[in-house]
Amino acid sequence: MQAIKLADGIHWVGANVHTEDLFEGIWPIPEGVALNAYTVQGDKTAVIELVREWGGAAMTFMKGLKALDIEPEDVDYIILNHLEPDHTGFTYMFRSIAPNATIVTTEKGEALVDGFYGITENVHTVATGDSLDLGQGKLLHFTEIPNVHWPETMVTYEEDSGILFSSDAFGSYGIHKGSIFDDEQPEAIKSYWEDQMLRYYANIVATFSSNVLSAIDKLSGVDIKMIAPSHGLIWRGSPGTVVKKYVRYANYSKELQEPEITIIWGSMYGNTETMLNAIIKGASEYDIPIHVHQVPNEDASFILRDVFKSAGLIIGCPTYEYGMFPPMKYVMELLKEKLMRFKKVGFFGSYGWSGGAKRDFDEISDRMKWDIEEPLLFKGYPSKEEVSKGEELGRSIAEKVKEIPSKIEGEDY
Missing domain, CATH: 3.40.50.360 (Flavodoxin domain)
Known part of the structure; x- marks a missing residue:
């Protein structure tokens, strides 16, 4: 599983991580976790999210690029939706072998790129409503969704395919078992993903439930055909399902809980x-x-x-x-x-x-x-x-x- 097509010119190049390490140094992940990264290719090439040098993930990511005949020096943009090191730990090393790449992030993200990795050159900041044209019909739109779950977080939407690269929003623990897509999951493991997603939300996102609802409202007018988060399944068959799940989870922080x-x-x-x-x-x-x-x-x-x-x-x-x-x-x-x-x-x-x-x-x-x-x-x-x-x-x-x-x-x- 080195490079998987999401749409024409758009691929998954992430990694499954099996580890006894604790996620965020706190949370056990006995079933592992997927670190999802993506490429979008037009006249120019963008990488959306990176990985961390963790459980061989960086090597797997590089193999994914190679499978697409993408050399690091050919990468024009590194889109960092969220600066937490599970997504960006490979940034310093990758930037050293992809010196032509412009890092694209929010204004608050720019400060974290400097703080975590000491990178200040060739960093471009974007805000809600900004876009980036890669050519050949590949147009990226950016929307800030602060505090889902860090203040610098944004999402990236590719207009032609309708894919929303949603960062931690709509993510989960767990590794891909056979397929990265929701519509190729056997019925027998759907409960596995429900459990992984709920535990991920309760551990990582719960504090920011009001921000989750605000982000979903902000994105309500976008024609989303697929949701590609930074962890967990890619929601190709039924992206509305994961949105409804996150709405439900966010409402658990209110008085709308299960009779249990x-x-x-x-x-x-x-x-x-x-x-x-x-x-x-x-x-x-x-x-x-x-x-x-x-x-x-x-x-x-x-x-x-x-x-x-x-x-x-x-x-x-x-x-x-x-x-x-x-x-x-x-x-x-x-x-x-x-x-x-x-x-x-x-x-x-x-x-x-x-x-x-x-x-x-x-x-x-x-x-x-x-x-x-x-x-x-x-x-x-x-x-x-x-x-x-x-x-x-x-x-x-x-x-x-x-x-x-x-x-x-x-x-x-």
Whole structure:
């Protein structure tokens, strides 16, 4: 998979990366990630996005150019929609072997090209409404979409083919399995891509959901026939599908979530775990999905995926010394950072002498616009009466969540 045609004169020259490294140094990618890069050839040649020297991606990218008989010195433009190093880590090296290439980016991108790579010569800035004519009918239009998810981000639209090169917008984790296109994916792995996309959004994009909706609105008048993001599938058969998915995900940051419950729990000696079982028993009386995650055993990346979409959230952990169980506090801080608000929430936990976990919970939750049930705190091992209250807490959250519609009104998924 070295060079794949998207349209006449337009090709994918990206790479699948299999690695045990963490994405952004934080998020596990056990299924890998695709680094998508593209070429557009008219009288002049443009490369849209690069790759990072990561898992052989730079070599694969160069092989893709070679398969198209493109020598580095023949590249006229390097279009950098987004300056995060997973897209641009190869910039300094590639520019050294493609000295004739003009880097095209936004004004804020220009500062980052200098900051990351020390490149100040032959950098051309563009803004919304600007265009670049490559000849032979290949005309590139640029639109800034700030904070999706960095402030310098833009998208590039090729007019003749109707392809939108969307940077991180509409992207996902995961590698291409057999084909890069959505309309060539077997039915059996569509759930794989749904999971990869939702986790990617929850980890990377969730904080900027309002900006995502603004960007989609800004692009609503563009005749998009294909969406080519920097990660994940190229949406050739049904580009509207991925737009609707991103609208849905962005609305999870509002009060438009799924009628599901995510339970996050941690226990030092089994006391909090005993109450967990009671809460699950109560919530299970209602026919709604329940996702259960234990900290620190499960990575926060997967926890965020389920919390993000769930209208119900129940958090259980003991007090550790004078505060919240540290692995849970880390997850709570991420929930705050990623703006996972507007949920029906329960909190429970065991304590010995101080009960400080609730204080930390209150400090974080005060900013989250959560509808919080009366916290269930117990000293040491829960009594039978307290266990009964745990079952009732599970029922109460589940009852509220079950009333929530399963789809955003007016949307077809």
